Amino acid sequence: MENVQNLFVDFKTLDEKGDIFKQMFDLAVLPILIHDMEMNIIRVNESACTEFGYTKEEFKAIKVFDLHTAEELQHSNAVLKEMETENKLTVQTVFQRKDGTTFHAEATPCKYILEGKPIIHVFIQNTDYKIKAIQKQQEFNAFLERTVHEKTQELLAKNVELENFAYIASHDLKEPLFTITSLVTLLKKHLGIEIDEKSDQFLNYLQSSSNRMREIIDGILDYSKLGQNRQLTAVNTAQLIQSILTDLNGSVTQKAVQISYGELPTIEGLEVELRLLFQNLISNAIKFRKADITSEINISAEQKEGQWIFSIADNGIGIPPKHQHEIFALFKRLHSKSHYEGTGIGLAHCKKIVQLHQGEIWVESKENEGSSFYFSIPV
Numbered sequence: 040m041e042n043v044q045n046l047f048v049d050f051k052t053l054d055e056k057g058d059i060f061k062q063m064f065d066l067a068v069l070p071i072l073i074h075d076m077e078m079n080i081i082r083v084n085e086s087a088c089t090e091f092g093y094t095k096e097e098f099k100a101i102k103v104f105d106l107h108t109a110e111e112l113q114h115s116n117a118v119l120k121e122m123e124t125e126n127k128l129t130v131q132t133v134f135q136r137k138d139g140t141t142f143h144a145e146a147t148p149c150k151y152i153l154e155g156k157p158i159i160h161v162f163i164q165n166t167d168y169k170i171k172a173i174q175k176q177q178e179f180n181a182f183l184e185r186t187v188h189e190k191t192q193e194l195l196a197k198n199v200e201l202e203n204f205a206y207i208a209s210h211d212l213k214e215p216l217f218t219i220t221s222l223v224t225l226l227k228k229h230l231g232i233e234i235d236e237k238s239d240q241f242l243n244y245l246q247s248s249s250n251r252m253r254e255i256i257d258g259i260l261d262y263s264k265l266g267q268n269r270q271l272t273a274v275n276t277a278q279l280i281q282s283i284l285t286d287l288n289g290s291v292t293q294k295a296v297q298i299s300y301g302e303l304p305t306i307e308g309l310e311v312e313l314r315l316l317f318q319n320l321i322s323n324a325i326k327f328r329k330a331d332i333t334s335e336i337n338i339s340a341e342q343k344e345g346q347w348i349f350s351i352a353d354n355g356i357g358i359p360p361k362h363q364h365e366i367f368a369l370f371k372r373l374h375s376k377s378h379y380e381g382t383g384i385g386l387a388h389c390k391k392i393v394q395l396h397q398g399e400i401w402v403e404s405k406e407n408e409g410s411s412f413y414f415s416i417p418v
Contacts, residue, residue, distance in 0.1 A: 078119065304342070
């Protein structure tokens, strides 16, 4: 332990050398008290008078114990006891002003020797502003948590409402659509060979449009049902891809497509939705191939920053830069149905499935060179 004799201070000697030390003491921003081991107050500065509300003369008539609340006296005695063997402490305490108000403070008592007797020199820093700031921050954090929770619940309720609306609306649309399709079939059968070429063409248009409407309605129904079963399971993506390629074997063989994939991970996810995600991306790569070359599709995955990043890359027709931010929107089509079949829902499905897994999906593409679709799934 540091020898207390090394902390010898002779205030009389300092006073004889000039009042610079007295000025430093009196003008200090922090309240400072000097007291003896019996807690008698020997000297205070102006900041102490301002903080506690006592005059310098009034301070001399009280003890340090009088500056503490009744609840804090036991702690104050413990600190005084500890100062018998220590030269410096830093403690958290509560002081009481002359008018009875209290404030929290960080007190730093330091022990010196004056005229052969130990004295305590206490620096006091009011910490009420810190405590209030912490309380305000805690209140604000609690407010944010409540607000986020409430808004999340509102959004979830709205999503359920929208999904129910999409399901009901789409389901109700199927009945009149079925009636139209059936009537077209019956009408063609009724007219038989008597139907003229123009009427037959009109009926074919009506039937084709009805079939397309049915596909769109089915797409909306599928979209509204995505993620209804939120039970996560371990999904072996290599086996999943192999199963999808088996189903797509006819398209792959007929259209000169080569599909390759390396080592793929097992992840936690929604198996049915993940199957649809991979199937849509692979099917798109097959659909938007170049006619004059063998289509090459590569599927890969790498772990990066706590996520699995999957890639489905092709050497197809690519996507113009101006359209790359639009392709994940519902019903967004870049090509006419006469060139490429589809409803414009597939990539919207993909986006929703990835979002259900707390991931992101994006595309990197060069027109006439090919596209790489990426999506992330947290590990």
